[in-house]
Amino acid sequence: MKDVITTDLCIIGAGPVGLFAVFEAGLLKLRCHVVDALPQVGGQLSEIYPKKPIYDIPGYPEVLAGDLIHNLMRQIEPFHPTFTLGERVERFEKLEDGSFHLLTADGTVIHCRAICIAGGLGSFEPRKPAIEELDRFEGGRGVHYMVRDPEAFRDQRLVIAGGGDSALDWTIFLAGVAKEVTLVHRGTTFRGAADSAEKVKDLHDAGKVNLVLSSNVSHVHGNGHLDAVTITANSGATTRVAVDSFIPLFGLTPKLGPIGEWGLDIEDDAVRVNTLDYSTSVPGIYAIGDINTYPGKLKLILCGFHEAALMAQGAYHYLFPDKKYVLKYTTVNGVPTL
Ligand code: FAD
The missing domain is CATH 3.50.50.60 (FAD/NAD(P)-binding domain)
Incomplete structure (x- = not known):
């Protein structure tokens, strides 16, 4: 039997939005473990269009999708996230103390205190x-x-x-x-x-x-x-x-897959969220990026990044209801140097 992986926040999906969520959670000192069904990180950008230029990432007049993922990996390195790649998350169990077990199809168990679903269009299934x-x-x-x-x-x-x-x-x-x-x-x-x-x-x-x-x-x-x-x-x-x-x-086609059976509030194959903190209908579970839906939703990387920032704040308040977090800029908070 495999050892249980323990973390604060387990992020399902290593696409651009899941990766940036590690950064935002890391600023709040939340440890992250990231799981993806694909054997590599990057979601749609690595799987579908690694060589396509993207023009709507702030600060980059033009960036290749593959390079954006490379840079996101560098950006989160100081927070030492851990990864399980090539394994699809199948189900979750809520434990008595409010924490969760996430289980993959390959028998990996992740014990976490909150879950962030950044599953994009779903897990990629082979044609x-x-x-x-x-x-x-x-x-x-x-x-x-x-x-x-x-x-x-x-x-x-x-x-x-x-x-x-x-x-x-x-x-x-x-x-x-x-x-x-x-x-x-x-x-x-x-x-x-x-x-x-x-x-x-x-x-x-x-x-x-x-x-x-x-x-x-x-x-x-x-x-x-x-x-x-x-x-x-x-x-x-x-x-x-x-x-x-x-x-x-x-080739691979994305399917919402098992997350659709988790009892979350689903609309048109997407998870409905509260835009206050991107929480789902199950306390402690958040959904960001292409997988969520709300009035005015745009399936853009930029929007997913914004959602990651608010989700991290929400998860922090969920995990530490008594702690008051005062927002500081990264220069003041200090991101660990590489
Ligand atoms: P994804 O990139 O889809 O990543 C989700 C990951 O979650 C996947 O790797 C998947 O395997 C994993 N996953 C899902 N379910 C599970 C599970 N149960 N267990 C384990 N892993 C799971 N957007 C822009 O902003 N600008 C552009 O120029 C642009 N161009 C695009 C061009 C093309 C051809 C396409 C297809 C999309 C483009 N987009 C663009 C949209 C952009 O790619 C998406 O908005 C972005 O990828 C969403 O990121 P994400 O992290 O939410 O999801």
Whole structure:
């Protein structure tokens, strides 16, 4: 059994708003633990548009989404937040003393005194190809929709499917880790970056990657654990390939997921909050960023940052009802130096 993680405020979601909440809570000396279903921080900015410039962050005439996340991570470093990545929070339990247990799908338990949901559009769920009995091999039995730890694939025979950036990037990376990598793509040109497509073709020419175009993985085989896949060409020809793992990478779509079942006040797939402090209908649970709704709500990073500041004040008053906090500017309060 895993050790219980203990913190003051547990933040669900490591998108820009969840990360900035660590800063605002840190100024009030609240310790934070951040959980995200994705294996990396940054939410939509890392997953959907890391190279897109953003023009509406105060003080930055232009900033790449990936750089904004990098800077937010630097900004919160002095507060030493801890992270659980690649695990989806499934449910919460309110304990007798008013504190909470949050439980992830992988069995991690976080004991916290308040919860901040910064879950964005929800947790990203993989788009699964329509292959019969694929689910038989999920959960560590050979089919993986994300690469959490590349080392898990060392010396394996892999089939990767997809034509976007994830499929190309992981083909390139895993070519140096796995025993054999086959990339299967239904088209003849890739949607991902031209430079990455070029690298995959070079690896293929050098005999380090098998490239199967105009084809789909159509069947999965195995007894308990995956041991082969069938690749069907657009012409109808089929080939059976022995594999240890099959990694379909067809993108991720956000879904509100388990948070929708928590008994919170929900409207149009978003959590209703009180704009005084961004509290939800359950005392001690707050919701900020894209996941919340209130009259006039704008789904912008800027607005999420503002919500993070008020949420932190609200959580502080919830946790220390007898303490009077006097707002000071960061220069006066002092942010620890790096
Ligand atoms: P997100 O970035 O969505 O992060 C939420 C995180 O929570 C995710 O990583 C998710 O995995 C995690 N999560 C959810 N549920 C769970 C769970 N149960 N367990 C564990 N983890 C969970 N906004 C701007 O202000 N300016 C722009 O220029 C701009 N451009 C955009 C361009 C595109 C193409 C898109 C799609 C959006 C753009 N936006 C822009 C909107 C902006 O990206 C969002 O407002 C912002 O990402 C919201 O941040 P967030 O932290 O609330 O949520």
